[in-house]
Amino acid sequence: MRSIWNGSISFGLVSIPVKLYSGSEDRKLDLDMLDKHDNARIRYKRVNEDTGKEVEWKDIVKGYKKEDGYVILEKEDFEKANIKKSKTIDIEEFIDETEVADVLFKKPYFLEPQKEGGKSYNLLRDALKKTGKLGVATFVMRQKEHLSLIGVYKKILVLHVIRFTDEIRDPSELKMSKATVKKNEVDMAVSLIEQYTSKFDFSKYKDVYNDQLLKIIDSKATGKKVKSEDFDSKPTPAKDLMAQLKASLDKKKKGKAS
Structure with missing residues (x-):
């Protein structure tokens, strides 16, 4: 390092x-931006907005806008x-x-x-x-x-x-629900949390998205059709909340028993 x-x-x-x-x-994959018409790479240039000419790094300085001009800052000023x-x-x-x-x-x-x-x-x-x-x-x-x-x-x-x-934005601007939660629902949620509580093992969590994205890249490179799984995340209706909590708790208990 x-x-x-x-x-x-x-x-x-x-x-x-x-x-x-x-x-x-x-660990994000290094993807290049391309022109979709011919796959040519897109390049960024440092351009003088008055002359339109490209400026080399060695000729670039930092300045603070003050009134009608700029105050130029050197390395030692910082x-x-x-x-x-x-x-x-x-x-x-x-x-x-x-x-x-x-x-x-x-x-x-x-x-x-x-x-x-x-x-x-x-x-x-x-x-x-x-x-x-x-x-x-x-x-x-x-x-x-x-x-x-x-x-x-x-x-x-x-x-x-x-x-x-x-640097932390004020969360009071968020529109929060005023729905009330019953005590037995909270108790059931607490039971579910306790069932899922374990000693934290940092190593068991892996970044799988990049690996999956690479598989898609490899498939497309060989001309194969890319298969994907269907997924639709639906919100749990308030009337089904207790039933879903109970089902989750039963599922976790069965998993531990097997």
Whole structure:
């Protein structure tokens, strides 16, 4: 793996030099956009809107629109905005793991200690694991400030980039149903949840969609007709809800018995 950020983690007066690696990867198939008339690839170009000519990457700068012109920003300007945040993941407080809503999480990153930071890295890792806490930290990467949580995953420190509160849209705009739910329906749903509750095994969940899509690609490449399964997801009517819950519960119990 290739590190995407080098700096340090700080908590209190302890500073731990680390390297940051992406902890996930996109498994989406690499599909090209083509002209449907001749299957020629579509290319994007960086074009000067005044001259219509293509501009090379080396000639492109970033600017902020201000009044009638632009203020051009150089690489060092982004670092000057907050040198500390550009070089340090600063843990400002610790919270319980259970306090964070899942909707906040965006992307995980792995943290690797640099040579001189091994012991202090292990110290923070072991302390977080023992307390069940997460470190709340901010830092700047790719010219953007990130709010993050630092925890432990498989004996390493993992940094989760999370969303700031102003990045979460207000759900009050959603049109929610006012239908009432009976106590016996809730009790039956709870029983069904308990029947389906098990110890989480991360490895049993696979991305099967890409494999299925590749099979379609292979079939089409050989001129074979692509077969697909029919599927129609119908909403359960309110009058059938209890019966469907009971049927689901009976099905799960039979599955465990066999």
